Amino acid sequence: MNNKQASVAGSAVAEAPRQDMPWDHPRFRNWIAVGRLHAHWERAFARELKPLGIKCAHHDVLANVRRDPGLTQQVLARRMLVGRSNVTMLLPQLERMSLIRREDDPADRRAKRLFLTPAGESVTAASLAVQLRLMGRMMEALSLAECDQMGEMARRLTETLAEGKPTPRPAPQAAP
Amino acid sequence: MNNKQASVAGSAVAEAPRQDMPWDHPRFRNWIAVGRLHAHWERAFARELKPLGIKCAHHDVLANVRRDPGLTQQVLARRMLVGRSNVTMLLPQLERMSLIRREDDPADRRAKRLFLTPAGESVTAASLAVQLRLMGRMMEALSLAECDQMGEMARRLTETLAEGKPTPRPAPQAAP
DNA sequence: TGCTTATTGTTCATGTTTGAACATAATGGT
DNA sequence: ACCATTATGTTCAAACATGAACAATAAGCA
Numbered sequence: 288m289n290n291k292q293a294s295v296a297g298s299a300v301a302e303a304p305r306q307d308m309p310w311d312h313p314r315f316r317n318w319i320a321v322g323r324l325h326a327h328w329e330r331a332f333a334r335e336l337k338p339l340g341i342k343c344a345h346h347d348v349l350a351n352v353r354r355d356p357g358l359t360q361q362v363l364a365r366r367m368l369v370g371r372s373n374v375t376m377l378l379p380q381l382e383r384m385s386l387i388r389r390e391d392d393p394a395d396r397r398a399k400r401l402f403l404t405p406a407g408e409s410v411t412a413a414s415l416a417v418q419l420r421l422m423g424r425m426m427e428a429l430s431l432a433e434c435d436q437m438g439e440m441a442r443r444l445t446e447t448l449a450e451g452k453p454t455p456r457p458a459p460q461a462a463p
Numbered sequence: 464m465n466n467k468q469a470s471v472a473g474s475a476v477a478e479a480p481r482q483d484m485p486w487d488h489p490r491f492r493n494w495i496a497v498g499r500l501h502a503h504w505e506r507a508f509a510r511e512l513k514p515l516g517i518k519c520a521h522h523d524v525l526a527n528v529r530r531d532p533g534l535t536q537q538v539l540a541r542r543m544l545v546g547r548s549n550v551t552m553l554l555p556q557l558e559r560m561s562l563i564r565r566e567d568d569p570a571d572r573r574a575k576r577l578f579l580t581p582a583g584e585s586v587t588a589a590s591l592a593v594q595l596r597l598m599g600r601m602m603e604a605l606s607l608a609e610c611d612q613m614g615e616m617a618r619r620l621t622e623t624l625a626e627g628k629p630t631p632r633p634a635p636q637a638a639p
Numbered sequence: 640t641g642c643t644t645a646t647t648g649t650t651c652a653t654g655t656t657t658g659a660a661c662a663t664a665a666t667g668g669t
Numbered sequence: 670a671c672c673a674t675t676a677t678g679t680t681c682a683a684a685c686a687t688g689a690a691c692a693a694t695a696a697g698c699a
Contacts, residue, residue: 314598325498421624423490437497442500447601
């Protein structure tokens with residue numbers, strides 16, 4: 288853990304060149320870039336989703352329910368990396384829009400299982416299309432190999448970050 | 464815009480195999496991985512920052528002010544990719560902790576310029592150390608070359624995403 | 640100068656996310 | 670069967686972020 292890295296000009300520096308700053312570290316700059324990318328994406332996606340009358344979080348619910356019809360709220364919350372209460376507050380909105388239907392699980396009287404209504408199916412199809420379109424546009428910047436590589440790195444980083452930690456709030460079986 | 468892509472087994476498929484799903488697209492899975500990574504990072508960083516009594520947003524302010532002492536709130540907001548009002552609500556908190564000092568700009572009586580107090584300097588040093596330590600741990604998963612590559616891709620993606628768009632809310636001169 | 644427009648920071652109402660506390664129900668051990 | 674433990678979903682207050690409307694100031698231009 289020796290992050291001394293002699294900032295460029297090594298000779299006769301006047302009055303301490305603001306010492307070894309984080310911005311000199313390549314890793315710092317690179318990680319910041321990832322953060323900015325994420326923020327821009329969220330904004331862009333939210334904007335494109337507006338015409339459909341839903342927000343990113345709604346899309347996230349819909350996409351997950353479409354993928355795994357009959358999900359419980361608990362599982363959904365873990366997938367989305369948010370708290371259970373958040374899901375509880377999100378669902379009534381989607382129910383009022385008649386996009387989601389909640390069904391009591393007969394096998395477990397605590398749990399409620401989630402399904403898309405026909406309207407939900409069609410809105411989900413639309414929002415997925417929006418997502419794919421925007422993503423496709425963005426990804427023009429990358430070759431397919433690069434894209435895979437980026438995903439690979441992201442998965443490795445996530446794992447490294449999680450290991451040795453008391454599981455911030457991930458699912459038992461994550462990574463879909 | 465033809466995203467038909469014949470899902471694998473082309474012959475005698477029983478009752479539509481849930482058609483061409485986004486999860487089949489490698490780009491989809493890869494991008495999701497990036498999103499998850501970001502969420503995990505935020506959580507981990509917030510947890511490590513707690514002992515210092517500040518949150519991610521606070522650190523963001525501090526780090527930016529340290530980098531560019533005398534920033535105005537407007538510029539800071541653009542750097543942080545948040546609204547001006549958010550900055551306005553964030554600063555009183557940091558002032559109450561005596562970490563930040565606001566100074567009226569004599570040249571422009573609307574603007575206020577931001578500086579770190581001595582206490583602010585030391586907390587910022589600490590929070591930057593925390594960030595570098597956590598980042599270092601995470602980045603063990605990547606070679607330096609890979610890390611640079613990831614940053615490179617992120618910058619390219621951000622640019623591609625922004626171009627053709629009415630500038631969601633980026634700074635005139637972004638990319639620090 | 641006098642006018643219009645743009646910029647800076649604030650306020651406020653609104654919507655979102657969170658975590659703690661809770662009620663109900665399942666599970667496991669004895 | 671009984672009890673403690675765990676899991677699921679809900680409620681609620683508090684923290685947060687957002688965007689629109691605003692006051693004050695600056696800048697551009699006739």
